[in-house]
Amino acid sequence: MQISPLTIYAIQAIQAIRKAGPLTSDEIARRLDISLPYAKKATHMLQRAGLIKSVKRAGYAVVRRPSLLQVAQATEGILPDQAGDTPEMSRLRRRVRGLVRKALQVSAGKL
Numbered sequence: 001m002q003i004s005p006l007t008i009y010a011i012q013a014i015q016a017i018r019k020a021g022p023l024t025s026d027e028i029a030r031r032l033d034i035s036l037p038y039a040k041k042a043t044h045m046l047q048r049a050g051l052i053k054s055v056k057r058a059g060y061a062v063v064r065r066p067s068l069l070q071v072a073q074a075t076e077g078i079l080p081d082q083a084g085d086t087p088e089m090s091r092l093r094r095r096v097r098g099l100v101r102k103a104l105q106v107s108a109g110k111l
Helices: 005-020 025-032 036-048 068-076 087-104
Strands: 052-055 059-062
Touching (some): 005 025, 005 036, 005 052, 025 036, 036 052, 036 059, 036 068, 068 087
Antiparallel strands (some): 052 059
16 A cells, blocks of 8 residues: 655654644645645645644644544545444444554654
8 A cells, every 4th residue: 555745745844833733724835845836735634634733823733643544544535433333334434444553653653
């Protein structure tokens, strides 16, 4: 399984925010040497997953220390089990999460 560049950028963005404090998408793009659209997409997905939050006039701050799996779930579109899932859907989701864990070679590593 391959991890997308977006996931790598999101991991790096979380690390940069934790190290430097709140950062804007522009600052993240400059620090990581990536395009602004990629930085905006990564921060949007991380915010939607509840891993970072917008801080007024400061940029983004980390809400909680996420695992690599949580970042991958946010950026790769791997959702946790949902209330309406059939048993087959739940098995498929667990299998995909297992593959992502294996690809990241961590079980509960925190950023």
